[in-house]
Amino acid sequence: MSGPAIRTQDLSLTLGRTEVLEGITLTVAPGSIHAIVGPNGGGKSSLIRCLLGQMPFRGTVELDWPGAPGRLAYVPQALQFDAGLPMTVLDFLNALDSRRPAFLRPRAATRAHLLRQLEIVGMAGKADRRMGALSGGERQRVLMAQALDPAPDLLILDEPMAALDEAGAALFETILTDLRAKGVTILWIEHDLDAVRRIADHVTALNRRVRFDGAPSHGLTPDRVLDLFSHRGIAA
Numbered sequence: 001m002s003g004p005a006i007r008t009q010d011l012s013l014t015l016g017r018t019e020v021l022e023g024i025t026l027t028v029a030p031g032s033i034h035a036i037v038g039p040n041g042g043g044k045s046s047l048i049r050c051l052l053g054q055m056p057f058r059g060t061v062e063l064d065w066p067g068a069p070g071r072l073a074y075v076p077q078a079l080q081f082d083a084g085l086p087m088t089v090l091d092f093l094n095a096l097d098s099r100r101p102a103f104l105r106p107r108a109a110t111r112a113h114l115l116r117q118l119e120i121v122g123m124a125g126k127a128d129r130r131m132g133a134l135s136g137g138e139r140q141r142v143l144m145a146q147a148l149d150p151a152p153d154l155l156i157l158d159e160p161m162a163a164l165d166e167a168g169a170a171l172f173e174t175i176l177t178d179l180r181a182k183g184v185t186i187l188w189i190e191h192d193l194d195a196v197r198r199i200a201d202h203v204t205a206l207n208r209r210v211r212f213d214g215a216p217s218h219g220l221t222p223d224r225v226l227d228l229f230s231h232r233g234i235a236a
């Protein structure tokens, strides 16, 4: 199975009196890494929430699957967990497995499988830590682990690397490029423009409207980046 194309046509979103997104028309190619960049408050997370059907947008969103619809996985922007929540990393991953009744302890085979998933994101030794006691980067690794199992066909990521150390960011880049090699479509909000230059096939720069849409080598020139993040672009 490979991932879908995503097409939005004239997508707009108004929240209260704020025009958050205006006339967004873009195409995400199947099996590509498509980055969304832009300043804080530029509408990146809102666009993803529209794609996920969580916002009352105008316009259209189309997912064009090559066959039957596959699995969509989502890594949200850093989640908070109450420090006292009596739930370990393993409990958390186990509870997300909707094929089993909630609150049962994992069978030995399930536990071994989940430990392997944690190993992929560099969390093998931390399965019995409480979720609330994890660092920001460790939490992001766990959120990535939940997205990778079962294997996704479409992966949507909202700043997955924000709290990661250098090794973690390098590991995530490898995970994303490996998934692309398998045909997975990846839509990826990212602030690290060097990471986008390294691995994205395509970048959309967003600040309420689409400010640039094309290859990272063309879109992320110093002038364009300055323009995008200096808010001069808002008046454009």
Ligand SMILES: Nc1ncnc2c1ncn2[C@@H]1O[C@H](COP(=O)(O)OP(=O)(O)OP(=O)(O)O)[C@@H](O)[C@H]1O
Residues within 6 Å of the ligand: 015, 016, 018, 020, 038, 039, 040, 041, 042, 043, 044, 045, 046, 047
């Ligand atoms: N529920 C809401 N009600 C009103 N305004 C909202 C709501 N959610 C988001 N906004 C506004 O929409 C704008 C876009 O927010 P969004 O979170 O999509 O930006 P972003 O590009 O993801 O920012 P960041 O890089 O900081 O994560 C912001 O000005 C925000 O205040």
